[in-house]
Amino acid sequence: MIENRQTRKADVPHDNEKFPAHLNSRWLYYFAQALDAGSIRTASDRLDVEPSVISRQIRQLEQALGMTLIERHGRGVRATEAGELLLDFYRERDVAEQALFGRLAELDGLQRGHISLSISEGYSDRLMSGVMNDFCARHPQLTIELNLASDNDVVRQVYEGQAHIGVAYAPRLIPGIEAVASARQPLCAIVHPDHPLTRLPLPLSLDDILKWPLGLVGHGFGIRQLIDTVEVISKRHFHASLVSNSLATLKQYVSSGNGVTFIGGVALLHEMRRGQLVALEIDHPVFAQAEAHVIVRSQRPLSPAARQLLAEITSLWPFGERRRVEW
Amino acid sequence: MIENRQTRKADVPHDNEKFPAHLNSRWLYYFAQALDAGSIRTASDRLDVEPSVISRQIRQLEQALGMTLIERHGRGVRATEAGELLLDFYRERDVAEQALFGRLAELDGLQRGHISLSISEGYSDRLMSGVMNDFCARHPQLTIELNLASDNDVVRQVYEGQAHIGVAYAPRLIPGIEAVASARQPLCAIVHPDHPLTRLPLPLSLDDILKWPLGLVGHGFGIRQLIDTVEVISKRHFHASLVSNSLATLKQYVSSGNGVTFIGGVALLHEMRRGQLVALEIDHPVFAQAEAHVIVRSQRPLSPAARQLLAEITSLWPFGERRRVEW
């Protein structure tokens, strides 16, 4: 036992303590086996160990508890009153342990578990239609938490362990965060289908775009950092007529006027299909090389369920890649 | 672990088993301590053991379960999903263990326990008035079973472990039975107070007694063996007008006529006090040397409660000795 082990540094012989901090599982095991078999020798035959081992272990248990646990007759052993109490406890402990194993196995078999996803706004549709719906249907007993957040928050939540898996567009990758899948998804200029820009040849030049009122996402989005970067290196000033932390607001903004906003095209699948919005490629390397990432915390052991979901996400990643030709 | 320990005789390497038969308590202990402390090193400082020990024990636990239990960050450890499950189990197990210790301590403090007494008929009154009433009042949470039986049954029940303590009058002592207290209590002739025998000088001779109708206890009573013995060595014939296995019946018999019976005087305290019966000494060494015994099973560990009661019984034994002068 731990508390009986004498350490070298502080060797205090407090054996007079009434009860040990914890019961050695082997003591209990032999104790229960001996009582179950009716005699130490029978138990020793069953377990294929020497009778002396069992005898000694039981004695240690008795000494640790400071009370006699079994009656030693000439023909076997029987439990004393204290022994019965201990035996009942052991039995209960055993079934609890088996129940634990069952739960652990369920966790292994994806019949139990909790997965927390943190997703950049605009990816939820694609993720849901591409993977999540199917995955949830196949594992109805899993608890899946889907959290929409800004790109920076996605990274933060994954980093702090609040989310197991994150999907972010152009996030600032920091040490400790690992991108298990990436896909280049250019940042596009989003406009109404009737917008004059749609009549210009692609890719659009920055100058053409900047003639129109601009709607920008707020800071905290990976997109915004890309925009700021381009603003600096292109030596131009991006005047934002509207700044919002909601992509939906920006979509609304451009769909009801002739404004322009910068959003990854992948986030607009629905609107583009319905002909409500169009995504126009921009002639700038930074915009063109923007990437979306599926991220996890480095060296964080994921639960089996999270591992499985991650595998499915990456296998289908990027979700709309093949449809990209339609844009 | 027991099942992982390889035996020499039958070494079957079934390490591929998913879960061990039993969790090593030390593994769990370190595991819980590390998570509780937040880091292995903090736990190692608290427990005064090397960090390597904790690290290794946790790893063994993980290998035994076949799953990762803690996330190792640079600044401490955290539980995985499986780890949380295991930790919850451990916490519950711990409180159950503490509860067990509490029950064991109660058992030690006589606040809990079961005592089974087997008592020869006729001793219950004296036992109850002398010891049991007080003992029961002082330890109301003890369960005390008081079983009246014939002398031979008292011995048998104690021998077979059905009774912890026995009180028998002149029982046949067999190996394995130990008399922790004895008292010479002569077998007397019991008659009605108005019986002609009461007018004869004491001790009575056998011949005087045998002139009167005889009530005898049945076989199975220690008394009866004494009577049979005397019958043989005195070369007389004891004709029983009534044979009963109930002392109460015999008392009734002699109190309503001029019959005589042989009962230990100590069994008649009530009746003698009320003047309903008198016990007359008999002039025979076998009768005079009859002994009552408090018996237990040799080398049987008694529960603390039973030990305490036994001590009280023997300290006051024999209960009515000082009053014997009144007879």
Added chain:
DNA sequence: TAACGCGTTGCTGAAAAAGCAACATTCGAA
């Protein structure tokens, strides 16, 4: 009474655990 089975006890070797020191990483602050 002798033989058998039971639990127990020294003793020896093996396995597990603990200690020690050094290492690789990670995190935080200058």
Added chain:
DNA sequence: TTCGAATGTTGCTTTTTCAGCAACGCGTTA
């Protein structure tokens, strides 16, 4: 960015615990 402190880990040795073997004492049984 760099340095330093802190964390978990690993190789190795020492200590402790456990298991096996043989013998003994004891109670039970034929």
